[in-house]
Amino acid sequence: MVLPGVSGSFILLLMGSYTLILKALNELNLIVILVFSFGCLIGLLSFARLISKLYRSYRDLTIAVLTGFLIGSIDKVWPWKIVVLTRVDSSGETVPFIEKSVMPYYFEGDPKILLALSLSAVGFFIVYALNRTSTRN
Numbered sequence: 001m002v003l004p005g006v007s008g009s010f011i012l013l014l015m016g017s018y019t020l021i022l023k024a025l026n027e028l029n030l031i032v033i034l035v036f037s038f039g040c041l042i043g044l045l046s047f048a049r050l051i052s053k054l055y056r057s058y059r060d061l062t063i064a065v066l067t068g069f070l071i072g073s074i075d076k077v078w079p080w081k082i083v084v085l086t087r088v089d090s091s092g093e094t095v096p097f098i099e100k101s102v103m104p105y106y107f108e109g110d111p112k113i114l115l116a117l118s119l120s121a122v123g124f125f126i127v128y129a130l131n132r133t134s135t136r137n
Contacts, residue, residue, distance in 0.1 A: 008040070079116065080107040 012018040024032035054062045078101040087097040104111035 075101050080104050080111055082106070082108060 009018065012021055020032070021036055023029075024036070051062070051066075080102050081099040082102050083096045083098075084100050085096075085098040086094050089095050104113050104116075
């Protein structure tokens with residue numbers, strides 16, 4: 001994943017290759033795994049280079065687009081959700097189909113707010129420390 005909200009699994013689902021890769025991993029099909037891994041590496045390096053070039057040429061616009069991806073992915077990674085609609089999957093199990101993000105106060109289970117705030121603070125301080133060390137060099 002280069003950007004939050006754009007995961008490799010989601011891209012595999014869009015391309016219809018998710019089951020192929022999952023089957024190759026389960027059966028240890030090394031040819032498929034190696035070709036897939038090589039493609040991931042090439043794609044990651046190419047995409048990182050593209051983002052770098054865009055950043056150098058169109059700094060403000062690139063930051064705006066990346067910020068849009070980050071803000072747009074908040075709903076997907078939001079931990080407090082309620083199930084609005086369920087469905088039965090192929091194995092006969094009832095699974096969530098549509099979920100709605102809610103504030104922790106309205107969450108039906110234990111929202112674990114202290115844990116969420118603690119991990120947010122840890123993430124903030126890691127980014128802050130990395131930024132401080134990079135500006136010194």
